[in-house]
Amino acid sequence: MTQKCKLLAKTFALVTIISLSACAKQDLATENVQQPNPKDLAIISQEKFGNRTFSVLYDPDTMELYTFLKYDGNDEGHLASMHNADGTPMLFSLEE
Numbered sequence: 842m843t844q845k846c847k848l849l850a851k852t853f854a855l856v857t858i859i860s861l862s863a864c865a866k867q868d869l870a871t872e873n874v875q876q877p878n879p880k881d882l883a884i885i886s887q888e889k890f891g892n893r894t895f896s897v898l899y900d901p902d903t904m905e906l907y908t909f910l911k912y913d914g915n916d917e918g919h920l921a922s923m924h925n926a927d928g929t930p931m932l933f934s935l936e937e
């Protein structure tokens with residue numbers, strides 16, 4: 842390769858890396874939604890996988906569905922709300 846080609850390749854690589862890194866760190870606007878306490882939710886199902894317990898829960902007041910993942914030996918777990926494909930909260934229904 843000639844010296845010009847090497848310089849052109851290095852310049853192209855540098856510009857690509859800079860442009861990709863500028864896109865990587867974006868602050869997404871999220872609503873500050875207060876999630877319920879898992880103790881206040883009703884359990885639909887609960888499965889144990891090794892040292893983890895995975896639960897599907899719902900809020901009796903709003904009927905919204907949540908997942909809860911907890912590791913054995915840890916007092917805290919990870920609560921996440923479930924959403925439909927259009928982004929609306931997934932609701933629990935007694936009907937199938």
